[in-house]
Amino acid sequence: MKAFVALALLGGAFSAHAADWTGTGEAGLVIADGNTETETANAKLQLATEMGKWKHSGGLSGLYASTDGNRTAERWALFGESDYNFGPKTFAFGAGRYEQDAFSGFEYQATLSTGIGRKFIDGEQTKLTGTAGVGYKFFETENSFDDLGNLLEEGDRDSEAIFRGTADFEHFFNETTSILNNFIVEAGSSNTYLENAAALKVKMNSRLALAVGYAVRHNTGPTEGFEETDTLTTVNLVYQIH
Numbered sequence: 307m308k309a310f311v312a313l314a315l316l317g318g319a320f321s322a323h324a325a326d327w328t329g330t331g332e333a334g335l336v337i338a339d340g341n342t343e344t345e346t347a348n349a350k351l352q353l354a355t356e357m358g359k360w361k362h363s364g365g366l367s368g369l370y371a372s373t374d375g376n377r378t379a380e381r382w383a384l385f386g387e388s389d390y391n392f393g394p395k396t397f398a399f400g401a402g403r404y405e406q407d408a409f410s411g412f413e414y415q416a417t418l419s420t421g422i423g424r425k426f427i428d429g430e431q432t433k434l435t436g437t438a439g440v441g442y443k444f445f446e447t448e449n450s451f452d453d454l455g456n457l458l459e460e461g462d463r464d465s466e467a468i469f470r471g472t473a474d475f476e477h478f479f480n481e482t483t484s485i486l487n488n489f490i491v492e493a494g495s496s497n498t499y500l501e502n503a504a505a506l507k508v509k510m511n512s513r514l515a516l517a518v519g520y521a522v523r524h525n526t527g528p529t530e531g532f533e534e535t536d537t538l539t540t541v542n543l544v545y546q547i548h
Contacts, residue, residue: 327355329352330350330351330545331545343373344371345372347368348368350367351366352364364387366384366385384403385403385404386403388401400420410528411528411531417444417492418442421439422438432476437472468493469491481509485506488504497525497526499526500524514545523536
């Protein structure tokens with residue numbers, strides 16, 4: 307639940323400067339009691355601001371799930387990016403991402419990258435932005451234990467150069483309904499990480515919206531005992547910050 311505590315703290319830190327920052331905060335919660343007790347929660351905060359030729363954006367996300375008291379998912383991530391606009395469509399960027407996932411085989415994964423971006427479509431109804439660059443990835447694998455809890459092998463710390471690319475698409479069907487798709491790839495010599503997140507968002511008023519999302523995460527070289535692909539379907543309430 308660390309992600310949700312951090313989300314609340316970060317939201318409070320920026321609330322005093324809401325006039326300068328815009329973005330969204332979203333959350334979803336499912337609780338089932340009876341023959342099976344299930345709890346699932348996810349939350350995400352994204353903020354951005356522009357100062358002259360600079361644009362700064364960032365946020366955090368979290369996911370938690372349990373069944374019959376047994377934790378089945380716990381993941382949180384921090385991410386940020388700073389862009390310098392050379393012109394109306396071309397910019398340079400520097401980006402960072404840090405993630406802890408209790409069910410990935412890694413203690414943590416972190417990346418730092420830089421490169422060039424381009425706004426290929428920048429209309430009021432449709433937007434498409436892509437970036438490409440290089441960076442470095444730092445990661446540590448988890449310790450392994452036997453059934454009695456004895457340490458069998460310590461996790462390894464390592465790092466590698468990566469290629470990073472993103473594609474962000476948004477289209478407004480009308481004043482209330484839009485579709486968003488965000489894609490990211492981080493390709494290194496030992497593993498390539500890909501994530502694609504799509505969402506359909508319907509506004510209920512100027513502040514609140516309902517979003518149905520589907521995300522796919524894929525690692526070409528997961529640690530032993532873990533699958534290559536994870537999927538996540540969400541139904542979230544979205545709050546517009548402006």
